[in-house]
Amino acid sequence: MAAFTSKDVARIAGVSQSTVSYVMTGKRPISERTRQRVLDAMAQLTYEPHSGARALAGRRTRVVGLVVRFGAGGDAFGLLPFIETIASSARAHDHEVLLVTADEGSAGLRRLAGRALCDAIIMMDIEEQDERVPVAAALSVPVVLIGVPADQAGLHCVDLDFEAAARMAVEELAGTGHDEIVIVGYPAAAMERGLNYVGRFLRSARRQAQVRGLPLTVIEPVDHGQEAAAADQLLARRTGGRLGVVVPHSDAIMPLLSALRKKDVVPGCDISLIGLSSDSWAEQSDPPYTNISVEPRDVSRRAMETLFWLLDPGSGVERPAIDLVAPRLTRRTTVMPAPAN
């Protein structure tokens, strides 16, 4: 691994260094014969271009900066699927992924752009009022947000349509003759941080419940180990009517289900439950619950499409500034059917 350069390749192929470069970039026509000779030489040396030199001369790094927050109170459905999808999408475009943690705040952003560490940035865990958003907007590299802040500052945002999801949940319960709706909320940490989707979901749910004239209450989230208490709190609301429960925080669904089971409360008979989660979780659960899809892979895939479009606006169709992935409700066993009357 003696670290070959394009000059070595050129010498072996019997061409000039610039020709090797043009073979790689394809920015000038190269005869098929020469091209083959160069490619052979590259293969023979297992040549890899020096990314630093490339960044210096070509002013593009082929690196995507990924800003995530690790601390608790985070996402409703796990960070890993996002990261994984982003990584594989980057790879598909021959780009690398540079990881930056959010606890650096906007300093991390400035560093990414200032040091020319990446060509574009994708930022997750956006708060409604996020100090990083204006900084990101002023950066010299494009930034895509996963999440929608109150002021998007001209940045492109991609996320699940939490407003639509909330409406959908309320409509489903209203349409099946429920009297009251309870939302099992997000963890305290997420509430306090003002994560954007928390507000988006709750506000939309309240609005829609009002439209339907249904009383809606938000109760404390189900923390791990607190299932029993949450279930009690929930059941205390039941005044004999038809109670519908909405659980937007994926992690809370399973504990809640098992707590209900323990109390011999059967979702779909005694009570109704709609969860926000990936479809596979909902299917494999016992019982399988009616869910509204939350597919992190879809969201991050679209975010990456937007990002690469920003890097090369010629390619593909124009992307919307706010790109919301439509949720999908799948009926399973946990919502009581409308009473026949």
Next chain:
Amino acid sequence: MAAFTSKDVARIAGVSQSTVSYVMTGKRPISERTRQRVLDAMAQLTYEPHSGARALAGRRTRVVGLVVRFGAGGDAFGLLPFIETIASSARAHDHEVLLVTADEGSAGLRRLAGRALCDAIIMMDIEEQDERVPVAAALSVPVVLIGVPADQAGLHCVDLDFEAAARMAVEELAGTGHDEIVIVGYPAAAMERGLNYVGRFLRSARRQAQVRGLPLTVIEPVDHGQEAAAADQLLARRTGGRLGVVVPHSDAIMPLLSALRKKDVVPGCDISLIGLSSDSWAEQSDPPYTNISVEPRDVSRRAMETLFWLLDPGSGVERPAIDLVAPRLTRRTTVMPAPAN
């Protein structure tokens, strides 16, 4: 954000560009007066050095490559704490973290080194026979493994001491008069992939059980949703004697506990249980279980210490080629005390 260069800084500070460089690297003495002027100029311009140029000229990228595997069957205790610790450690040394997924196999490694994308690599999810290990050993950059392959090929390895953990578990059960030991194994995916710690744990446990003359069985892992079956399988083994259960796969502990609870089998009275997990999980569980500590943060912190030592051997003390973090057993409620006799 007009992208200033060190030449701009030099002009403003009234010095030459090389002086600016020496202020940054500290590789030559600079008078305090000049140093201040340069620092002021840098602050004024919010100058950030161009990482590509720096990599090209200085042949060091200040980037750490992190190779992880996302797919299932993975780690017993979550990927995120590892990544988080590695990221923050890198940051503390003013290094970035470049993420590479393991499904690229050794190609990802070659790319990292060949393109001079990073100064060192840290690789997780090592298999006992891992095709990437010999490749890694031949690389021009140092590589630290989290995990111990059968042939470490001269690489530095850091991991929990799974052999010691297994011995510790068996000893604890033997010392409290148990007749039989059952290990609830790892997920099939982990077994098939030959993840290094699986073999290390099981072999060591078998050996120690033999020393103690105790029958030891390994049963299928507890997959999510399969708790009941696993519990049955487990209880079927109970012939009236004192049965000790060891659960090395952290994710399996909670489901198993709840399955036992459902069958009115009380750990600590009817049966004994020792889990491998982080201490915080063990404490917060209901009931709190006797555990052997598995602290990903310790492991990755030590791995990063080794990595930075390899990058600068002058600093700090020599690091062992195989650095095993000693496990710690904390007695809680789930192991039956030795019978008084």
Next chain:
DNA sequence: AAGCATCGTCGATGCGTATCGACGGACACT
């Protein structure tokens, strides 16, 4: 007081690639 090491700074060079202008040759057309 002259010689000598040390300190602090500068100018010049090289790192490996992308890109621009130039140029010789093949070809099509007057």
Next chain:
DNA sequence: AGTGTCCGTCGATACGCATCGACGATGCTT
């Protein structure tokens, strides 16, 4: 045959920084 057009290739240069050798200015020694 002469002129113009592409095509394919080359040489030279710039990118921003680290580093090396050089050199004037000190301070110290004898």
